[in-house]
Amino acid sequence: MNRLKDPSHKGLLAKLHLDGPLLAGLLLLCITGLFVLYSASGQHWDMMAAHSTRLVIAFGAMLFLAQVKPQTFSFWAVPLFLAGTAMLVMVLAFGHVGKGAQRWLDLGFMKFQPSEVMKLAVPMAVAWYVSSHPLPLKFRHLIIGFIMCAIPTVLIQQQPDLGTSILIFVAGIFVLFLGGMSWRIITALALIIPVGCYSMWLFVMHDYQKRRVLTFINPESDPLGSGYHIIQSKIAIGSGGFEGKGWMHGTQSQLEFLPERHTDFIFSVFSEELGMIGVLFLLALYAFIIARGLIIASRAQDNFSKLLAGSITLTFFVYVFVNIGMVSGLLPVVGVPLPLVSYGGTSMVTLMAGFGMLMSISTHKRLLAQQ
Amino acid sequence: MIKRRPSIQDPAAESQMFNQRALFGFVVVMICFLVVVFNQYKLQVVMHDHYVTRADGNRIKLIPQPPNRGLIYDRNGILLAENRPIHSVELIPEQVKNIPEMLAELAKLIEISPERQQEFLKEVKYHRRFVSIAVKEHLTEQEVAIIAVNQHRLPGVTLEARLTRHYPYGELFTHAIGYIGKINAKELDKLEEEGVTANYAASRDIGKIGLERYYESQLHGQVGFQQVEVNNRGRVIRILDSKPATSGDDLILSIDMHLQQKAKELLGENRGAIVAMDPRDGAVIAFYSNPSYDPNLFVHGISGKNYRELLESPDRPLVNRVTQGVYPPASTIKPHMAILGLEHGTVTEQSRIADPGFYKLPNYSRPYRDHVRWGHGWVDVYTAITKSCDTYFYDLAVKLGIDRISDYMKKFGFGSRTGIDVMEESAGLMPSKEWKRARHKQNWFPGDTVSLGIGQSYWSTTPMQLALSTAILLNDGLKPTPHMGRYFRNQLKDTSLIAPLERVIEVKNPNNWQISKEAMRQTLMVQGGTGFNAFKGISYSAGGKTGTAQVINMAANQKYDANAIKEIHRDNAMFIGYAPAENPTISLTVTVENAGGGGSNAAPIARKMMDYYFTRQSAAGAQP
Numbered sequence: 001m002n003r004l005k006d007p008s009h010k011g012l013l014a015k016l017h018l019d020g021p022l023l024a025g026l027l028l029l030c031i032t033g034l035f036v037l038y039s040a041s042g043q044h045w046d047m048m049a050a051h052s053t054r055l056v057i058a059f060g061a062m063l064f065l066a067q068v069k070p071q072t073f074s075f076w077a078v079p080l081f082l083a084g085t086a087m088l089v090m091v092l093a094f095g096h097v098g099k100g101a102q103r104w105l106d107l108g109f110m111k112f113q114p115s116e117v118m119k120l121a122v123p124m125a126v127a128w129y130v131s132s133h134p135l136p137l138k139f140r141h142l143i144i145g146f147i148m149c150a151i152p153t154v155l156i157q158q159q160p161d162l163g164t165s166i167l168i169f170v171a172g173i174f175v176l177f178l179g180g181m182s183w184r185i186i187t188a189l190a191l192i193i194p195v196g197c198y199s200m201w202l203f204v205m206h207d208y209q210k211r212r213v214l215t216f217i218n219p220e221s222d223p224l225g226s227g228y229h230i231i232q233s234k235i236a237i238g239s240g241g242f243e244g245k246g247w248m249h250g251t252q253s254q255l256e257f258l259p260e261r262h263t264d265f266i267f268s269v270f271s272e273e274l275g276m277i278g279v280l281f282l283l284a285l286y287a288f289i290i291a292r293g294l295i296i297a298s299r300a301q302d303n304f305s306k307l308l309a310g311s312i313t314l315t316f317f318v319y320v321f322v323n324i325g326m327v328s329g330l331l332p333v334v335g336v337p338l339p340l341v342s343y344g345g346t347s348m349v350t351l352m353a354g355f356g357m358l359m360s361i362s363t364h365k366r367l368l369a370q371q
Numbered sequence: 372m373i374k375r376r377p378s379i380q381d382p383a384a385e386s387q388m389f390n391q392r393a394l395f396g397f398v399v400v401m402i403c404f405l406v407v408v409f410n411q412y413k414l415q416v417v418m419h420d421h422y423v424t425r426a427d428g429n430r431i432k433l434i435p436q437p438p439n440r441g442l443i444y445d446r447n448g449i450l451l452a453e454n455r456p457i458h459s460v461e462l463i464p465e466q467v468k469n470i471p472e473m474l475a476e477l478a479k480l481i482e483i484s485p486e487r488q489q490e491f492l493k494e495v496k497y498h499r500r501f502v503s504i505a506v507k508e509h510l511t512e513q514e515v516a517i518i519a520v521n522q523h524r525l526p527g528v529t530l531e532a533r534l535t536r537h538y539p540y541g542e543l544f545t546h547a548i549g550y551i552g553k554i555n556a557k558e559l560d561k562l563e564e565e566g567v568t569a570n571y572a573a574s575r576d577i578g579k580i581g582l583e584r585y586y587e588s589q590l591h592g593q594v595g596f597q598q599v600e601v602n603n604r605g606r607v608i609r610i611l612d613s614k615p616a617t618s619g620d621d622l623i624l625s626i627d628m629h630l631q632q633k634a635k636e637l638l639g640e641n642r643g644a645i646v647a648m649d650p651r652d653g654a655v656i657a658f659y660s661n662p663s664y665d666p667n668l669f670v671h672g673i674s675g676k677n678y679r680e681l682l683e684s685p686d687r688p689l690v691n692r693v694t695q696g697v698y699p700p701a702s703t704i705k706p707h708m709a710i711l712g713l714e715h716g717t718v719t720e721q722s723r724i725a726d727p728g729f730y731k732l733p734n735y736s737r738p739y740r741d742h743v744r745w746g747h748g749w750v751d752v753y754t755a756i757t758k759s760c761d762t763y764f765y766d767l768a769v770k771l772g773i774d775r776i777s778d779y780m781k782k783f784g785f786g787s788r789t790g791i792d793v794m795e796e797s798a799g800l801m802p803s804k805e806w807k808r809a810r811h812k813q814n815w816f817p818g819d820t821v822s823l824g825i826g827q828s829y830w831s832t833t834p835m836q837l838a839l840s841t842a843i844l845l846n847d848g849l850k851p852t853p854h855m856g857r858y859f860r861n862q863l864k865d866t867s868l869i870a871p872l873e874r875v876i877e878v879k880n881p882n883n884w885q886i887s888k889e890a891m892r893q894t895l896m897v898q899g900g901t902g903f904n905a906f907k908g909i910s911y912s913a914g915g916k917t918g919t920a921q922v923i924n925m926a927a928n929q930k931y932d933a934n935a936i937k938e939i940h941r942d943n944a945m946f947i948g949y950a951p952a953e954n955p956t957i958s959l960t961v962t963v964e965n966a967g968g969g970g971s972n973a974a975p976i977a978r979k980m981m982d983y984y985f986t987r988q989s990a991a992g993a994q995p
Contacts, residue, residue, distance in 0.1 A: 134385075135385040135388060135389070174396075177392060178392045178393065180388050234422065236426070237411070237414045238414040238421065238423075238426075239419070239422040239423045239425070240415055241415050241419045242419070251426055251427075251430045255600065255602040256602050256603040257426075257429045275415065276411055276415045276416065279408075279411050283404050287404060290397070294393045294396065297389075297393055298389065298393050303389075310389070310392075310396070317400050317403075321404075321407070324407050325407070328411065330406065330410055
């Protein structure tokens with residue numbers, strides 16, 4: 001604590017363009033995640049090593065982007081968005097099929113998931129567009145912004161990857177919301193959304209996605225089939241109780257009744273082993289990071305920075321809520337990892353890259369504004 | 372609120388609007404988190420117990436442990452039914468990728484018939500998950516070794532050993548002890564009815580016939596359990612708790628293995644039955660029905676061909692002649708009839724009749740022949756029994772009447788099951804007027820009563836009934852319950868199976884018992900008795916009664932000529948006897964089918980049994 005207050009160390013953080021509270025929250029979250037993963041993977045050291053490596057890469061990406069000025073993000077927003085959209089089209093045309101979905105682009109030396117780029121490119125581009133107009137937005141600007149969100153969403157949905165397409169869509173919509181989308185339109189959307197959902201059900205959604213929704217409504221209808229995941233997950237969470245069964249002592253997880261326990265369902269392992277006390281701690285940690293992100297957004301100097309920071313932060317929240325909601329039976333299973341805790345590479349790097357942008361926004365202030 | 376939207380940027384207003392929106396967003400975030408917390412509370416606190424139960428249901432499995440079946444010993448402590456390990460090669464379908472391929476692989480190593488392979492593939496379809504199925508049971512040592520050395524290239528295939536029943540004396544005790552076999556659907560229903568299915572969770576076999584069936588519940592024992600933690604593939608991770616199985620109680624019989632062997636030897640190729648009993652308490656010392664068959668065939672699952680052979684054999688080896696064979700008792704029941712006559716006052720110790728060699732009903736011309744064509748002359752009750760005078764008993768029966776005979780003979784146990792500890796028992800038949808009307812839609816004719824006097828007509832008994840009636844007679848009207856099981860033994864205690872005697876016949880004059888018994892003694896011990904030749908020169912005293920049962924009815928004047936008629940129509944040789952005459956410790960009932968006269972064919976067998984019994988006893992007595 002004393003060290004953090006030490007002016008020379010503050011200086012170091014400032015020199016590295018890092019936001020102290022946000023960094024502390026992220027580090028604490030990642031360390032918590034490592035402990036949970038150690039248990040959830042069944043003490044799998046190879047997995048731990050791979051995860052740690054990715055953490056290092058992710059923090060490296062964060063550190064790198066923290067050095068970049070927000071204006072640079074603004075400058076690259078549109079080219080990145082266009083390139084990303086082009087790559088999404090290419091994925092659909094010649095992408096690599098893995099696990100039944102076409103998400104990967106083989107670049108020869110590495111496989112690459114363009115939808116990850118779009119997670120940042122979409123809010124950047126929409127923020128750029130919105131910030132080039134006075135706020136709050138006019139209706140026609142809103143429409144153009146909406147189309148910018150919709151194009152990549154539809155392309156990713158075709159892969160099919162419902163989780164990512166939702167995240168990308170909301171990232172763009174958050175920019176529009178923060179940019180002053182009128183309450184009338186928001187209310188209208190709230191009325192239109194049920195209709196939209198139904199038409200998605202009819203025309204857009206794939207069978208496996210429909211099954212997930214049906215299973216979500218009544219998981220016990222198919223306990224050995226598609227309902228198995230959610231039933232086992234709820235058993236894990238519920239049997240954990242208030243205090244939990246103890247780290248590495250969850251029976252659902254350690255005896256492998258819980259599927260996908262180190263990836264999408266890691267929150268169930270956490271709940272089973274650390275109980276409601278642990279869950280409250282984890283939620284508090286997420287709430288702290290989100291609060292800090294919104295404070296950074298609110299203190300940002302220009303609209304682009306505000307909108308981008310706000311969108312990244314709120315999208316991070318959506319990650320958390322969708323994941324926890326789906327494993328605890330509040331939402332259908334859509335395949336979103338628990339951010340910075342679940343095992344899985346690309347999404348973690350993208351998330352930390354987003355936090356790097358937040359750091360950059362938080363630490364690069366123009367002198368003009370300080371007057 | 373803002374009516375005119377600013378056309379130029381207004382940083383302060385924009386910033387304020389953004390902050391409002393961000394704050395609104397944060398409130399939504401917090402509401403969502405509250406929903407999550409509330410949901411966690413519901414799952415982890417409110418419904419905690421429910422989910423704990425379900426989590427335990429996932430991970431905790433009960434594996435039943437079969438109890439060892441109680442062993443069966445003879446009265447000398449000789450093991451008659453034991454448990455032997457057998458080996459089988461088994462396969463867990465979930466752990467084998469290609470089952471037909473694996474089956475073909477196994478068939479290369481050990482012999483598996485194509486029928487068995489087909490059957491096995493069917494069993495795979497209907498099996499419980501993660502439960503192994505036997506591909507082949509009763510492996511030879513060589514086959515066990517072949518599988519063992521090839522185990523590494525047979526993933527999912529295991530060698531299992533379990534205990535199964537073995538009867539070291541083979542066919543000697545089949546009808547007495549019976550055998551066990553695989554539980555069938557009907558038996559499963561019965562277990563369910565009795566509410567003991569759980570106790571058979573790990574058992575494959577159940578007593579099918581004989582003592583094994585009668586004492587099933589005591590011999591079987593109590594199932595044990597292992598509570599184990601399993602993973603999602605059903606693999607046992609650790610044992611949480613275990614309750615070992617309790618072995619069934621050992622059963623000690625009153626049967627003497629040596630005497631049983633002697634009975635088999637004496638019957639040889641003849642069809643028939645021998646019962647040796649201690650008349651004092653009904654303990655059965657020998658229980659043999661000939662021909663017999665190997666019970667081990669049934670334990671291992673008998674082949675269709677072998678079973679058909681047993682079923683279709685004209686000698687009918689599957690029938691337990693001791694308790695299911697029904698024979699006319701013939702003259703062996705004359706001592707019983709004499710007691711009734713004396714009790715009723717129809718005859719006295721001194722009263723005599725003249726026997727011209729036949730009997731005629733008053734007003735009927737048909738003669739009922741005595742087996743001695745020229746008659747016995749003046750006959751009293753002693754002569755009537757020792758020489759087996761038919762005329763005396765024709766007369767007695769007619770004088771007593773069917774009702775009286777039927778009622779009294781039922782007290783000797785005729786016409787009802789003896790209660791011996793096997794379930795395969797026939798009640799025989801003690802005819803009555805009512806029975807004939809119901810069964811044959813006919814009235815009872817006086818002629819029916821005549822032949823009833825010499826144990827013919829509709830009267831039929833099992834050898835065990837004859838043995839019991841002899842015991843009642845020897846006990847002066849007290850009835851023991853015949854039993855082969857003497858007591859059960861476990862680590863804690865012995866439980867006796869001997870039931871107390873029960874008075875079934877009250878007499879006015881107890882001396883009447885003595886008259887009948889004395890006549891039986893003279894039958895064997897006095898020159899001229901029908902059993903005298905057979906018992907000539909015995910070193911102990913004995914009593915008994917011979918019988919020769921007609922299998923077919925003869926015309927009034929037809930002479931019986933054994934050589935002239937088919938073997939299966941020849942007379943059955945019958946004998947009941949006991950020794951020592953004064954205070955009997957053993958009684959014998961011998962039935963030899965189609966052998967001819969009882970005095971020359973059944974009595975000698977009984978004598979040899981007694982000789983053997985007493986020789987062994989004195990040898991055992993001399994030893995210590």
